[in-house]
Amino acid sequence: MLKLDKKDAVTFLFVVAITLLAPFIMNPFPTESGLAQFNAGYPDLMQRFVIFGIFAIGYNILFGLTGYLSFGHAAFLGMGSYAAVWMFKLLTMNVIPALILSIIVAGLFSLLIGFISLRRSGIYFSILTLAFAEMSFRLAYSVLTPLTNGETGLQITLKDPRVLDAINTTGHQPVTSLFGLEMRNTATLDIAGWAFQFNVGYYVSAVFMLIAFYISMRIFRSPFGLMLRAIKTNQTRLNYTGLNSRPYTLAAFVISGMYAGLAGGLLASMDPLAGAERMQWTASGEVVLMTILGGAGTLLGPVLGAGFIKYFENIFSKINDNILHSWFSFMPESLETFFTTIIHPFVGKGWHLTLGLMFMLIVTFLPGGLVDGGTRIWNRIRKNKKSSSSAASSTEPVE
Amino acid sequence: MGIFEVKNVSKRFGGLQALDNVNLSIEEGTIHAIIGPNGAGKSTLLNCFVGKLMPDTGTVEFMGKSLLGKKPHQINQMGVSRVFQTPEIFSDLSVFENVLIPCFAKRDGSFELNAFGSVKGQKDMIEKAEQMLIDVDMIDKRNDMASAMSRGDKRRLEMAMCLAQDPKLLLLDEPTAGMARADTNNTIDLLKEIQEARGITMAIIEHDMHVVFSLAEKITVLAQGTPIVEDVPENIKGHPKVQEAYLGTAN
Numbered sequence: 208m209l210k211l212d213k214k215d216a217v218t219f220l221f222v223v224a225i226t227l228l229a230p231f232i233m234n235p236f237p238t239e240s241g242l243a244q245f246n247a248g249y250p251d252l253m254q255r256f257v258i259f260g261i262f263a264i265g266y267n268i269l270f271g272l273t274g275y276l277s278f279g280h281a282a283f284l285g286m287g288s289y290a291a292v293w294m295f296k297l298l299t300m301n302v303i304p305a306l307i308l309s310i311i312v313a314g315l316f317s318l319l320i321g322f323i324s325l326r327r328s329g330i331y332f333s334i335l336t337l338a339f340a341e342m343s344f345r346l347a348y349s350v351l352t353p354l355t356n357g358e359t360g361l362q363i364t365l366k367d368p369r370v371l372d373a374i375n376t377t378g379h380q381p382v383t384s385l386f387g388l389e390m391r392n393t394a395t396l397d398i399a400g401w402a403f404q405f406n407v408g409y410y411v412s413a414v415f416m417l418i419a420f421y422i423s424m425r426i427f428r429s430p431f432g433l434m435l436r437a438i439k440t441n442q443t444r445l446n447y448t449g450l451n452s453r454p455y456t457l458a459a460f461v462i463s464g465m466y467a468g469l470a471g472g473l474l475a476s477m478d479p480l481a482g483a484e485r486m487q488w489t490a491s492g493e494v495v496l497m498t499i500l501g502g503a504g505t506l507l508g509p510v511l512g513a514g515f516i517k518y519f520e521n522i523f524s525k526i527n528d529n530i531l532h533s534w535f536s537f538m539p540e541s542l543e544t545f546f547t548t549i550i551h552p553f554v555g556k557g558w559h560l561t562l563g564l565m566f567m568l569i570v571t572f573l574p575g576g577l578v579d580g581g582t583r584i585w586n587r588i589r590k591n592k593k594s595s596s597s598a599a600s601s602t603e604p605v606e
Numbered sequence: 607m608g609i610f611e612v613k614n615v616s617k618r619f620g621g622l623q624a625l626d627n628v629n630l631s632i633e634e635g636t637i638h639a640i641i642g643p644n645g646a647g648k649s650t651l652l653n654c655f656v657g658k659l660m661p662d663t664g665t666v667e668f669m670g671k672s673l674l675g676k677k678p679h680q681i682n683q684m685g686v687s688r689v690f691q692t693p694e695i696f697s698d699l700s701v702f703e704n705v706l707i708p709c710f711a712k713r714d715g716s717f718e719l720n721a722f723g724s725v726k727g728q729k730d731m732i733e734k735a736e737q738m739l740i741d742v743d744m745i746d747k748r749n750d751m752a753s754a755m756s757r758g759d760k761r762r763l764e765m766a767m768c769l770a771q772d773p774k775l776l777l778l779d780e781p782t783a784g785m786a787r788a789d790t791n792n793t794i795d796l797l798k799e800i801q802e803a804r805g806i807t808m809a810i811i812e813h814d815m816h817v818v819f820s821l822a823e824k825i826t827v828l829a830q831g832t833p834i835v836e837d838v839p840e841n842i843k844g845h846p847k848v849q850e851a852y853l854g855t856a857n
Contacts (some may be wrong), residue, residue, distance in 0.1 A: 210724060210727075212724075212726065342819075351644075379778055424723050425721065425724070426721045427722045428723075428725060428726070429720055429721050429722055429724060429725060430710050430717075430720045430723060430725055430728065431719060431720050431721040431725055432715075432716070432721070432725075433699075433703060433706065433707065433710070433725055434707070434710070436698070436699060437696050437699065437703075437707050439696040439698065440696045440697055440699060441695065441696050441697065443690075443694050444694040444695060444696060444767075445696075445707075446677070446678040446679045447678050447679075447680075447682055447687070447688050447694065447714075448679075448682060448707060448708045448711050448767065448771070449654070449682035449683040449708070449716055449771065450679055450707070450710040450711050450716055450717070451677070451679045451680050451717050452718040454719075455717065458719055458721075462721075474684040484837075544785070
């Protein structure tokens, strides 16, 4: 199917099913229940899952396959966002031209930055990319204010020319759309105590994520992907095998830059606002975390990692002291205060601490990331099944 | 006129004259060994052949074309393959993938952006790589990780990777260094087989006299950066200059 072999086709169908059914899967708790705050099935967060999924999938093509650790990919994400918002300001509120421009702009910038940075490898490469990203970030804040609107961030206004749909959007604040289908539209399905939300923006992003995932799958299985993995394991041998590693790494860098641009464009399409903080080094670090946490060099890993981190960022950060007190209210007051004090640093504003601890645990005990953990569990289950079934079959003849 | 011509090559590292006016000619279809005591400049010479070092003076020509100033991958694409002292293989890939990469390099050149074709769909490449593994007797290990193999098998795999490119000249840098006796003999047999079946020209840099005398058709002895003798193996053993270079002057 789709030129994938059977195993990959199953993986792809699995991802398709999960993404399409996400509004149900992410919403396991009824709206009125106490656990409803753990629901992730609201449009804003689901959009983030898939958009940062795209970002991480692209990053994984560079980092997971070639091993080149870039610390500047957020710059391409930011540039994609700016490009998209400019398209909304100048041309039309339709997301398609905006996304195309985002990908082109990010692709061109990654070609330039990659061309220079890839002259070095290892730590020097990382530092070069970090330097370029910080430069872009600082420039966006200062000198480039006419282009980026500095600290306020680039926004759409009523005065924008919007050549293609000036007539439709006069008088009221325009919204982003896909040929008239507004990104913010959400249908809510109420079943019993549950409220499932189906958002246009989420499904548009999800389709792009699926395309991105499919392309990365093809790259992984292609001769090009094989060469990228060869670069990671032994560049000397690769050069002495008549292959020039430079254009291979540059191609991987540009592809991942374009993925970042698409993600940035989608972020702006969901909420037409682009700020410089999207290019900061912490944002670059986040995509590295996502990829490693999920499993660098695996197909599913980056998507899982992105979902994991975004879930923590949005759910754990919302648990405040009041919620903690209500959880432990059944206990005597001294115990209640005790538990609240203990857990307090790990939730709310302290969610980074929990994330950091999780990251340390995963890197130490599951070097292959979440995917590695999943495979181990799967293998153990299969082994148990096999041993129990073989035990059963060996006892049969006796009976 | 040989297939590989080295003329007046000199290389200096600071105060050390590593190579001093080296002339060397390798005939097509022969196994040519370069031997010499430690520090004679053997590895420096080899690095000048493959584009890793640039000699100060002189020329290095392969089939009439200069190799100087060319990058390793360009030299390889001209038909010169190299086997390293410690086997350089893609240790994180499977044995089969290791052999597949040079097959692609041979067909597609130094860069090809084939990001959508599946590797499994390239039937001719797969057949070629499988045949290569059959030739070196490793087909039963095709799905093993390259890193999990013994030293001898790694050498065998590296050899297969070089042969998959049908090189015209194979450069071997101490192919049996650090090997057990059995592995050494296996490597000698493998090289002999390759030479008989394919007639590839080989240049071997070697310490182990057993290997040199069982393989080479011609031997160049290098001492202090200069070739002192070049002759057939029978005449090398008892040559007074060679004994002097290895054992020092009898006083």
